Amino acid sequence: MIPAPLRIPAFRAFWLARLTTTIAQMAMVIVIGWQVYDISRETMSIGDAAFQLGLIGLVQFVPLFLLTPMSGWVADRLDRRHVARAVVALETLCALILFLATWTGQLSLPILFGVAALLGVARAFAGPALGALAPNLVPRDLLPRAIALSSTAWQSGAIIGPALGGILYDITPHLSYGVSTALFAFATLCLFLIPPVERPKIEPGKPIQRMIEGLSYVRRNRLVLGAITLDLFAVLLGGVTAMLPVYARDILVVGAQGLGPLRAAPALGATLTAIYFSFRPIKTDVGVKMLAAVVVFGAATAIFGLSKFYFLSLAMLALLGAADMFSVYIRQSLIQLHTPDAMRGRVSAASTLAISASNELGETRSGFSAALIGPVAATVGGGIAAIIVTLIWARWFPELRRARTFDLPDPAPEKPPVAAGGV
Template sequence: MALLSPDHPLRFASFRSYLIGRVCAVLAQYGMMIVLGWQTYNIARETMGTQGAAAQLGLIGLAQFLPLFFLTPVTGWVADHFDRRKIVRFTLLLLVVGAGLLGLATYEGWVTLPLILLVAVLVGTARAFNGPAFGALAPNLVPKATLPRAIALSSVAGQSGMIIGPAMGGYAYAIAPWGAYALSAALFAVALLCMLTIGPVPQAPRDTSRHPIRQMIDGLSYVRQNRFLLATITLDLFAVLLAGATALLPIYARDILHVGSRGLGHLAAAPAVGAGLTALWFSFRPMQREVGVKMLIAVIVFGLATIVFGLTAFLPHDLAMEVALGSLLVLGCSDMVSVYVRSSLIQLHTPDEMRGRVGSLSQLTISASNELGEAESGFLAALIGPVAAIIAGGAGAIIITLAWSRLFPEIRLARSFDPPDIRPTGATHAISVSQVKETTT
């Protein structure tokens, strides 16, 4: 710690515990998600064929998304009105139970599609409450001046786990299917232990003057009225919803590239490597200028990489895997850039008393782009085939990004991360998001 500046987030013990817990929880969560899909596809393919199994992948994504969709107004309000540490601890305990149950069922041979679907619903419900509380907790653990760097670290940790987790799950499944679930359960348990070490933290006072339902609606109204937040949140929703290449990795690994579960691990690892390298770069050279334009470019590159991955189905076998890995590497890099910019801007420009509710809406769109994207990709693959589904999705992401750059000039005009109350003195040449709002009204 001697090399760190006095105001560095890692100087604070509670934030260190939080960061370790967040990495472990996200690794476990996304590692478990890829295993749920792979195991579902293998079980269903034996009795339903490729098209039926693809539709089952869609159902697994839908089972994880629906709890988030219906519970989002409640979970955001809960995160803003109750101890966020206790919410995170309880939901992590539920996730330990869910992963452990599937690990035991797989080990003893009584795992079934209905059981996987049931645990997928449990995971979605736990995540619905866990996400807003976990995300809103980070700003409560460090001084205000340290907040931008803390949010950046939290964002990088979360996104790294989102992309490294599937690779971890794929490799673990190749070694022992039950072990993949056991690993997720162990990581959830480590995250729980980390959260138990965090003492009481300050939180904005509860608003008891108005009805809870009215306060739940406030979160939606706040995002709807803030064009910048609305633009950044919905860009991820529609772009990544369409470009759901990773949801169809089991189909590509087994039936198109013919590389099996170990190859699935390689394919899932490629975005992780790209995200990790990008995160490492940001740790030494944090982004400071033209953040909005760079986010738009990153999403376009994400769509292009998705298209290239889809086209590997037409390449010779010895070349297809190399191109697939390269395209997924680029996909991971661009995804990290996009999420790093978006999540940092959203957290920095949302007041603490609204972070839970805004965070729940942001999580809903992220889940929609991931889990609902899995459902969309699975059902579309069953309808028109996995290759056409991936290529069409990548093209759709590009079209959405170009449209959003025109509909929401606030994104293009966002120059820096600095909110007005903690901007460096004399930094008059950088346009902050608050200034963008003034210039576009």
């Protein structure tokens, strides 16, 4: 039985583009991380090489942080399909640069850091455009299932990509980047198959004013604010992605071949969870279940940090991926259903900024912490901190606990803020 959203041709093309771009991105990311750490270890200690992994996250975050407010306005103002196509074209360029540099033997840390910065630019515009485009392709009642399927595409790509990247890298280092280039080209074709969609109407005003309104909407809506910031701080403190090359090379001692399964394990757990939700969506006590999932995420992170056994490490990574997907599914559904279409690009930009802050800055935090106190202490401490943050957020944002179902009324039209001195 084909899930209802995939019966819609436009959403099917979107889903294929999402899947193939994620495979290409993940195949690149695992090789970039390995090459940065491997090149650094030729002349550096474990701590200094981990510090380089932290810098990679920071280099990706800086352009994303600077551009995300603008990218949200762009996603609401311009045709979201065109923005998505331009983003994939930039990612194609990144893959091609790394392919040529690796093939010719000219690869270096400056090239890897430069491409990482370009990927940060691409992600700044990709998140708002793709996040705001998906709800335009399906009826409102199918949106939670469409979000689950979109997450399935991303997580499936996150499983296939690292394994594919590792296998192709073992064959010859430049091959993974060549295949990524081809996959990005296919994704671009899929995006061109999406027909025109209804454009949201934005009230006239200066671009800066429109951007600020998006952030103001998030600040005023405590449910949206609580959901976004919970993810930000939990993953910022509990993320383990940056430490995987360290664990593969120097703690679990499984090398580059073992790194692929480690990188894919969280996505495997997340994919199975997303597939389940695409057929059996959550219907009751969604807020409490989201908070419980983040606690499980933190606990699995801490156990992974302590593990010296490869298969236990894989199991914990799969569990934290499943818990993260559980939380993501509920959070994204609540955010999309509580946001007017004319604001979705800017609210998606705020969500993208939070997600990227948690991911890229999380990599920076874990890399820098590992350089100071060691990778094990940094990972375990991060998992415990994620649990503490969840308990604090459950108290600070009771709106999260009170969110019972997804059966919400249509979001109210955007209201302009009352001018200072108004009645």
